[in-house]
Amino acid sequence: MDTFITLLLLVVSWALINNVLLHYFVGACPFLGVSKRVGTAFGMGMAVTFVMTIASMLSWIFTYFILRPHAPVPQWVWELSGGAGDAPFDLTVLSYLLYIFVIAASVQFVEMYVRKNFPSLYKAFGVFLPLITTNCAILFICLEISKRLQDPLKLMPIYEALTMAVAAGFGFAIAITLMAGIREELELCDVPKPLRGAGIALIVAGIMAMAFMGFAGVESGLERALSQFR
Amino acid sequence: MSSDLTPMERFIRGVIPENPVYRQLLGLCPILAVTNGVATAMTMAGATAFVLICSNLLISSIRGLLKPHLRILVFTLTIATFVTIVDKALAAYLYSMSKALGPYIPLIIVNCLIIARCEMCASKSSLPHAFMDGLGNAVGFALALLSISTVRELLGAGTWFGIQILPQSAWPGWGVLVLPPGAFLTLGILLAIVEWYSKRKKTSAPETSTSTEASAA
Numbered sequence: 001m002d003t004f005i006t007l008l009l010l011v012v013s014w015a016l017i018n019n020v021l022l023h024y025f026v027g028a029c030p031f032l033g034v035s036k037r038v039g040t041a042f043g044m045g046m047a048v049t050f051v052m053t054i055a056s057m058l059s060w061i062f063t064y065f066i067l068r069p070h071a072p073v074p075q076w077v078w079e080l081s082g083g084a085g086d087a088p089f090d091l092t093v094l095s096y097l098l099y100i101f102v103i104a105a106s107v108q109f110v111e112m113y114v115r116k117n118f119p120s121l122y123k124a125f126g127v128f129l130p131l132i133t134t135n136c137a138i139l140f141i142c143l144e145i146s147k148r149l150q151d152p153l154k155l156m157p158i159y160e161a162l163t164m165a166v167a168a169g170f171g172f173a174i175a176i177t178l179m180a181g182i183r184e185e186l187e188l189c190d191v192p193k194p195l196r197g198a199g200i201a202l203i204v205a206g207i208m209a210m211a212f213m214g215f216a217g218v219e220s221g222l223e224r225a226l227s228q229f230r
Numbered sequence: 231m232s233s234d235l236t237p238m239e240r241f242i243r244g245v246i247p248e249n250p251v252y253r254q255l256l257g258l259c260p261i262l263a264v265t266n267g268v269a270t271a272m273t274m275a276g277a278t279a280f281v282l283i284c285s286n287l288l289i290s291s292i293r294g295l296l297k298p299h300l301r302i303l304v305f306t307l308t309i310a311t312f313v314t315i316v317d318k319a320l321a322a323y324l325y326s327m328s329k330a331l332g333p334y335i336p337l338i339i340v341n342c343l344i345i346a347r348c349e350m351c352a353s354k355s356s357l358p359h360a361f362m363d364g365l366g367n368a369v370g371f372a373l374a375l376l377s378i379s380t381v382r383e384l385l386g387a388g389t390w391f392g393i394q395i396l397p398q399s400a401w402p403g404w405g406v407l408v409l410p411p412g413a414f415l416t417l418g419i420l421l422a423i424v425e426w427y428s429k430r431k432k433t434s435a436p437e438t439s440t441s442t443e444a445s446a447a
Contacts, residue, residue, distance in 0.1 A: 023410055024333075025262035029342055032255065093318070096336050097310045104303055133302070136259045136340045143333045194426035195418070198255055202418030209411035 005226050007163045013219050014167035020137045021175040022209040027137035031176055032201055041180035043121075045173025047110075047129060049166065052138050054106045056165035059099050059142040060149070060158055067091045067098065068149045092150075099142045107133045137172055141165050175212075179205065237362035240351070244366025250343045251374035252424045257343035261378060262413040263334050268391045271379035272372070273327045277320065277335060279368035281312045282344050283361065289352040290360035296353060305348045310339045343371060381416050382407045 020026050027048070034044045066073045069090050078087035111129050115122045122129075132138065145164070148156035182204050191200050235243070250256045257278075264274045285308045289296075296304060317335045320328040328335065338344070347367055352360040383389055386407035388396035406412050 025410070025413065026259050026337065028258035028262055029256075032258070093314060096314050096317070096339060097307060100306050100310045100339055101303075104306060133306070134340045134342055134345060136337050139337060139340050140333055143336055147333075192422070194422040194429065199418045199422040199425065202414045202421065206411040206414030206418060209414055210406070213409070213411065 001229055003159075005223075005229065007160065008226070009219055009223060010160060010163050011167040012222060014164050015171040015174065016212065016215045017219055019171040019175055019212055020140065020168050021172055022205070022212045024140065026140040027135050027172055030131065030135060031179065031205070032198055035176050035179040035183055035201070038177060038180045038184060041176045042173065045169070045176045048132060048135060048137060048172050049169025051103075051107055051110055051132050051135075052141055052169040052172075053162065053165050054110065055099075055103045055138050056141050056145055056161060057158070058102045058106060060145050060156075060161045062098055062102065063095065063146045063149045064155070064158075067095050067146070068152070068155075070152050092146075095146055099139060099146075103138055103142070104133050137168070141168050175208070178208065182208075235359075237358045240359055241362040241366035241369075244363060244368075245370045245373065249370040249374060250346075250367050251371060252421060254343075254346075256346055257341045257371065258417075259337060260334055260341065261374060262410075262417065264331060265375060265379040265382050265413060265416075266386070266408045267330075268376065268379045268383050270327065270330050271375040273320070273324065274331060274334065275368070275372035275375045277316045278338055278341065278344070278371055279365075280316055281309060281338055282347060282368050282371075283364040284312045285309050285344060286347055286352040286360040286364035287357060289348045290355065290357050293353050301349070301353060302345070305345055305353075306339065309344055309348075313338045343367065378413075378416055378420060381420065382412055386412060 014020075018024065021028065021031055030044055030048075035041045063071075065071055069092065070086070071091070074089065074091055075087045078089075107130065111122075114129070141164070145156065145161045148154075148161075179201070183201060186200060186204070195203070244250070248254060251258075251261055260274050260278070264270045285305070288308055289305060292304075313336060316338070317328070320331070320335060347364060351363040355363070380390065384395060385404050388394060388398060388401045388403050404412075407416060
């Protein structure tokens with residue numbers, strides 16, 4: 001039950017309260033670029049969720065076993081090469097290089113897999129699939145997971161990392177789909193000329209971010225309500 | 231297309247006529263995230279400038295060795311290396327700033343601006359061109375960060391670089407501008423102002439606009 005409550009709170013917090021787009025501003029480029037039609041926006045959201053899940057799992061595995069302080073693999077290599085005691089090096093300095101490599105590789109694999117098995121979906125994604133490599137939201141989630149693996153006494157378990165990544169991906173999908181819905185309606189409106197395009201989209205995003213600020217506090221309220229089950 | 235530009239022209243184009251933020255809408259994530267204070271925004275501008283110029287120089291000097299299908303990977307790995315350097319340097323010398331910027335320093339890796347410059351200029355042109363192009367875009371990016379963070383910090387908190395400008399008694403402070411929604415609103419309105427101003431200039435003085443187009447072509 002305890003685990004379930006933790007996971008539920010993670011979902012609420014990452015999908016709604018700390019929405020990757022409207023609270024941390026990561027992934028703003030596709031948010032403005034691909035939010036003109038609801039269909040493509042939803043597809044983009046799902047593609048991001050998919051890649052985010054895979055990339056964050058891979059980076060959890062790499063961070064847990066290799067990169068974090070006191071990780072098992074470097075220790076094992078150190079002992080195998082005749083060293084005694086704790087391994088005298090910390091590989092966290094390599095994490096950015098490794099994460100971006102993992103993300104690029106997983107985007108490549110997802111692209112190949114989707115092209116082979118779901119050709120219609122591949123056509124729908126078009127150019128957006130390779131562009132996900134440079135989507136900041138995915139690197140951001142990998143970094144957040146690695147931040148929670150630095151303290152050897154409080155390691156984030158892999159199922160929590162998985163929940164967090166899926167919830168953050170859904171948060172992105174919710175925001176971009178809502179935005180596309182609003183922008184479809186906006187085409188019928190008489191927007192002042194200089195604001196057309198990116199300007200009005202950013203102002204709409206600002207108002208949406210204000211609305212999402214209303215979710216602040218939901219997490220602690222939910223925690224209080226659920227505490228009787230603990 | 232633009233190989234006949236001198237390094238100086240490249241520098242000027244990056245600053246105003248093709249400003250990476252206002253004209254090309256590149257690198258929005260740091261623009262929105264770190265502009266709630268001028269000091270954090272300027273640190274971000276410095277870090278981005280270092281990464282942009284260094285990776286432009288490195289990519290330009292190895293451009294003969296690049297394979298077309300692997301070039302994006304080479305770009306991102308080069309950028310990631312320089313970002314690691316910046317991140318460690320900031321953590322060593324400006325610890326509080328490094329804490330305040332948090333994940334946005336590593337996120338420079340996926341800043342589309344840097345990849346775009348590597349792809350469009352550095353991988354095709356010689357060292358001086360790549361250097362001036364990087365410098366011009368870095369200055370343009372810094373100008374955009376400065377303008378947005380000035381609006382947000384001045385109207386949101388009444389301060390500029392942490393110095394009280396608008397007296398606290400007279401100015402209540404529009405708190406929303408320092409919060410996340412303020413970033414979107416400020417950038418949207420500034421974009422509209424730039425758009426309106428450049429349109430107005432173009433209609434009042436058509437001969438200057440055609441000359442800039444001719445130099446760009």
